[in-house]
Amino acid sequence: MKFGIIGAGNMGRALALGLAQSGAVKAADVCVSNPHTQKLEQLKAAVPDVNVTTSNVECVREADVVVLAVKPWKLAEVVAEVAPAIDSRRQVVCSVAGGVGLTALQEMFAQAGANPLPPLYYLIPNTAIAQRQSMTFMCSAGSNRETDECLLAVFRQLGDAMLVEERLMNAGMVLASCGIANALRYVRAATEGGVQLGFRAADAQHIVAQTLRGAASLLDAEGAHAEAEIDKVTTPGGLTIRGLNAMEREGFSNAVVQGLLAAMPESERRG
Ligand SMILES: NC(=O)c1ccc[n+]([C@@H]2O[C@H](COP(=O)([O-])OP(=O)(O)OC[C@H]3O[C@@H](n4cnc5c(N)ncnc54)[C@H](OP(=O)(O)O)[C@@H]3O)[C@@H](O)[C@H]2O)c1
Known part of the structure; x- marks a missing residue:
């Protein structure tokens, strides 16, 4: 071809x-x-x-x-x-x-x-x-x-x-093209957190990027589900769930969804 x-x-x-x-x-x-x-x-x-x-x-x-x-x-x-x-x-x-x-x-x-x-x-x-x-x-x-x-x-x-179908092209663009910026904004935020935890910025960014690659690869397995993978990491009463719940109190999931909706062209916005 x-x-x-x-x-x-x-x-x-x-x-x-x-x-x-x-x-x-x-x-x-x-x-x-x-x-x-x-x-x-x-x-x-x-x-x-x-x-x-x-x-x-x-x-x-x-x-x-x-x-x-x-x-x-x-x-x-x-x-x-x-x-x-x-x-x-x-x-x-x-x-x-x-x-x-x-x-x-x-x-x-x-x-x-x-x-x-x-x-x-x-x-x-x-x-x-x-x-x-x-x-x-x-x-x-x-x-x-x-x-x-x-x-x-x-x-x-x-x-x-x-x-x-063509009607899904803008939604795809928002999820996958704007999504690159969204994911990298997470990388930036986590890197700053990593610096506060004691890593140099370059090391923190490397760690966050590799962690994201790892997280994405977990979803490659047949039938994998993000929430099931989260369950594997969250010991009852443990530190990870404390961190996740603190993020949710700050509106993490809602901020992501609202960001996606706001990036849609006005004529196609739902919600
Ligand atoms: N960049 C992205 O992330 C991205 C993602 C998805 C879709 N797109 C789409 O991809 C398209 C290109 O974007 P881009 O970021 O690659 O833009 P770009 O870097 O400005 O590239 C456009 C190229 O087209 C050349 N060009 C201008 N007039 C031309 C002509 N008459 N004949 C042939 N070539 C001509 C320009 O040449 P000179 O500069 O040498 O004049 C330039 O090299 C856009 O329509 C954009 O919507 C981009």
């Missing part, structure tokens, strides 16, 4: 590196385009076999999967440029532009003269894609099951991926 990635910024670069380094596709089957050469040169220095170009049209020509990784306000301009070069029967298009849903994408391609429209995917990865640990959501229009499965398999190599 050949990828043509338009835009070599944070997301385009992370995706290109992730694809090439995970072995999901051969580096030589990834092409990246960007208007300025500096980011392309940096990418080439990191993975010499990746193809780079300043021409978006050249970038899409050989691709099976075209990924639009430009800012949302650049999307229409890029679609107008590349749509005439896309063969809708052979190629699929994925957009990672946040907040631009399938209907808007379809309109852009229709306006650019695409007929029929190519199969379109709207993807929401998170920044951990750079470490191949993204939780990526995707929804599609005009795709088929085989392509869905191929793309899911590729994005699962870069963490995990879920195909969802």
Whole structure:
């Protein structure tokens, strides 16, 4: 499967590196385009076999999967440029532009003269894609099951991926993309606590990060449940439950839920 990635910024670069380094596709089957050469040169220095170009049209020509990784306000301009070069029967298009849903994408391609429209995917990865640990959501229009499965398999190599109805994309973004910031805010708070307990800041952060990795890995077991894992740590009358209850008195769980709800677009807020 050949990828043509338009835009070599944070997301385009992370995706290109992730694809090439995970072995999901051969580096030589990834092409990246960007208007300025500096980011392309940096990418080439990191993975010499990746193809780079300043021409978006050249970038899409050989691709099976075209990924639009430009800012949302650049999307229409890029679609107008590349749509005439896309063969809708052979190629699929994925957009990672946040907040631009399938209907808007379809309109852009229709306006650019695409007929029929190519199969379109709207993807929401998170920044951990750079470490191949993204939780990526995707929804599609005009795709088929085989392509869905191929793309899911590729994005699962870069963490995990879920195909969802479009109505769940914002909820997924809040839980998994804003969720990175939420989790890191916990890391920051726990690190400060660790310093107060006597560790140097760098050690405390390392300890907290490894503890989080450990906690997440406990949930990988078949049928695992967060509360059951908490029960294993909380000796009746012990110190852990005292700490947890003190956190709850300060509103920990409620603060997390309220944070998630507040991050949803107003039109989709529940509660
Ligand atoms: N960063 C994230 O965590 C994240 C997460 C999920 C989704 N996204 C989405 O990913 C998209 C890209 O975000 P980003 O953070 O990667 O932005 P970014 O770092 O600014 O990257 C955008 C890239 O697009 C290039 N570009 C601008 N005009 C172009 C054109 N006409 N043709 C080809 N390339 C062009 C820019 O080139 P120059 O800078 O060289 O001009 C830049 O390298 C956004 O739509 C965002 O919503 C980002």
